Amino acid sequence: MISQRAQNVQPSATLKVTGRAKELKREGKSIVSLSAGEPDFKTPGYICKAAIEAINNGQHGYTMNPGTPELREAISAKLQRENSLNYDPSQIICSNGAKQSVGFALLATVDPGDEVIIPAPYWVSYPEMTRLAEGTPITVRTSFENNFRLTADQLEEAITPKTKVLILCSPSNPTGSCYSESDLKALAEVLRKYPDILVISDEIYEYIVFEEEHVSLINSAPDLKDRVILINGFSKGFAMTGWRLGYLAAHPDIVKAVSKIQSQETSAPSSISQAAGLAAYTNDLSEVHAMRDEFKKRRDYMVESLNAIDGVDCFTPGGAFYVFPDISAHLGKTTPDGNKLETSTDLCLYLLDEFGLAVVPGDAFGEPNGLRMSYAAGMKDLEEAMDRFRKGIGCLL
Numbered sequence: 001m002i003s004q005r006a007q008n009v010q011p012s013a014t015l016k017v018t019g020r021a022k023e024l025k026r027e028g029k030s031i032v033s034l035s036a037g038e039p040d041f042k043t044p045g046y047i048c049k050a051a052i053e054a055i056n057n058g059q060h061g062y063t064m065n066p067g068t069p070e071l072r073e074a075i076s077a078k079l080q081r082e083n084s085l086n087y088d089p090s091q092i093i094c095s096n097g098a099k100q101s102v103g104f105a106l107l108a109t110v111d112p113g114d115e116v117i118i119p120a121p122y123w124v125s126y127p128e129m130t131r132l133a134e135g136t137p138i139t140v141r142t143s144f145e146n147n148f149r150l151t152a153d154q155l156e157e158a159i160t161p162k163t164k165v166l167i168l169c170s171p172s173n174p175t176g177s178c179y180s181e182s183d184l185k186a187l188a189e190v191l192r193k194y195p196d197i198l199v200i201s202d203e204i205y206e207y208i209v210f211e212e213e214h215v216s217l218i219n220s221a222p223d224l225k226d227r228v229i230l231i232n233g234f235s236k237g238f239a240m241t242g243w244r245l246g247y248l249a250a251h252p253d254i255v256k257a258v259s260k261i262q263s264q265e266t267s268a269p270s271s272i273s274q275a276a277g278l279a280a281y282t283n284d285l286s287e288v289h290a291m292r293d294e295f296k297k298r299r300d301y302m303v304e305s306l307n308a309i310d311g312v313d314c315f316t317p318g319g320a321f322y323v324f325p326d327i328s329a330h331l332g333k334t335t336p337d338g339n340k341l342e343t344s345t346d347l348c349l350y351l352l353d354e355f356g357l358a359v360v361p362g363d364a365f366g367e368p369n370g371l372r373m374s375y376a377a378g379m380k381d382l383e384e385a386m387d388r389f390r391k392g393i394g395c396l397l
């Protein structure tokens with residue numbers, strides 16, 4: 001009854017922990033969850049107001065498939081103003097979230113059997129979207145030592161005649177790691193040797209960077225622009241996850257192909273969300289920066305607390321709202337009940353069952369020696385979470 005395509009897709013590996021957390025909560029247990037992939041803030045008021053006005057003004061109909069001309073113009077202006085990237089509005093397609101943009105970009109470019117290089121730890125959807133496009137995900141494990149950045153040598157080694165796409169995500173979910181200009185220049189140097197390889201550059205966490213300015217791949221290698229599919233959206237920086245609004249910018253041929261797919265699968269995103277997105281990109285960013293500054297305080301607290309625990313090693317991520325500590329020193333240890341914790345999933349289930357702490361195992365992201373903690377939670381929850389984590393780790397033998 002079920003297609004091979006659907007059977008090939010793995011259910012989200014994060015569900016094991018989040019499903020169990022919900023079960024325990026229902027049973028009345030106290031659970032602190034650092035598993036969320038979304039800001040805990042509310043969407044800024046001026047954006048909500050624009051959406052309400054759109055409703056009251058009767059903006060209730062379908063919009064053009066790639067999005068309203070006003071929003072695409074605002075995105076084009078934003079890319080020019082903030083990123084020094086020159087995209088005509090016709091090169092932009094708005095979607096129901098960056099997730100849809102990544103999925104349709106893969107459907108538009110990958111043929112059966114094509115290989116897609118995905119640095120690990122990766123966002124869980126990349127390999128599964130690649131499978132849905134009948135491509136083959138080639139995951140390349142990056143290292144804690146290099147703050148999980150793919151190196152030029154690793155890229156070169158992974159490339160085969162079947163390579164079609166490289167997916168880069170900076171700042172990264174799940175590690176918070178950011179590529180610097182020189183990292184990107186080194187990768188570009190390799191890509192220049194293989195003119196048929198496209199790059200999906202997922203920059204959805206662009207506004208949540210702490211010390212350095214965000215660097216777009218294309219800024220580091222303007223000559224690769226026609227081969228790069230730039231992905232961005234409103235979910236993370238503007239705390240708009242539920243509004244479902246993202247976009248891609250690319251070469252006109254790619255845009256045409258994605259537009260065809262979008263027109264048959266979903267059409268444009270909600271007219272109301274597009275009005276909200278227009279307000280987001282045509283007002284000042286002070287509220288966005290205030291959220292970023294709050295995330296930075298939390299990041300500093302998390303990194304310091306984690307590194308104070310024996311056998312836990314956490315680099316300081318440059319962006320997003322995740323930390324991804326190395327917990328390998330505790331794998332293979334035994335719980336007070338005599339259970340051996342072989343994997344990061346075992347460790348996370350132990351923390352959940354015994355200490356009511358929900359964090360996501362690195363196994364879900366292709367990195368067995370780590371785990372992801374989201375700090376999109378208030379300081380009180382973070383303090384309680386770190387207390388539980390410290391106790392849980394401290395009990396292991």
Ligand SMILES: Cc1ncc(COP(=O)(O)O)c(C=O)c1O
Binds near residue numbers: 098100204241244245
């Ligand atoms: C790396 C990455 N890309 C894309 C998305 C999708 O974002 P959106 O809510 O715009 O679909 C997410 C959301 O978790 C993400 O972490």
